[in-house]
């Protein structure tokens with residue numbers, strides 16, 4: 051039982067990390083919006099299984115880099131609020147990792163979608179296999195995190211308002 055509780059807690063903490071980044075980092079909100087759009091492209095356009103894998107890998111890379119960037123920013127702010135050369139190096143290199151991942155995602159996106167958007171090549175749904183349902187889990191997950199973040203933030207704001215009244 052303890053083992054399951056440990057696993058459940060690690061999921062909960064990871065979920066809180068994503069929600070924090072989504073609520074506070076403008077770049078993360080942009081990544082989520084673009085990822086949602088690109089996943090819808092994967093669902094409706096005639097992309098192969100390998101292309102879907104490449105697109106999802108690019109999305110995970112960007113979101114992962116942004117999460118690491120947020121963690122490093124928070125750690126640096128915890129250590130010092132004063133200007134420090136090493137703090138600048140830590141934050142700038144973390145930001146560079148996000149930029150690199152984002153550039154990679156743009157290149158993958160252009161290579162995969164450029165000839166499917168114009169002229170429009172739609173997926174034939176009779177051929178859609180189990181992978182279509184796996185891909186559909188992507189936008190559902192994004193929707194879940196956005197709604198959870200919105201509700202949690204609203205609840206927190208209401209609690210804070212009640213506490214100050």
Ligand SMILES: Nc1ncnc2c1ncn2[C@@H]1O[C@H](COP(=O)(O)OP(=O)(O)OP(=O)(O)O)[C@@H](O)[C@H]1O
Pocket residue numbers: 075076077119123130131132133134135137138141142145
């Ligand atoms: N304590 C510090 N010492 C030196 N330079 C800093 C410090 N804090 C921030 N900086 C500089 O300011 C830049 C922006 O830092 P900040 O913490 O505001 O990140 P941010 O703009 O919120 O990043 P993001 O948009 O990814 O959240 C850093 O990349 C760094 O160059």
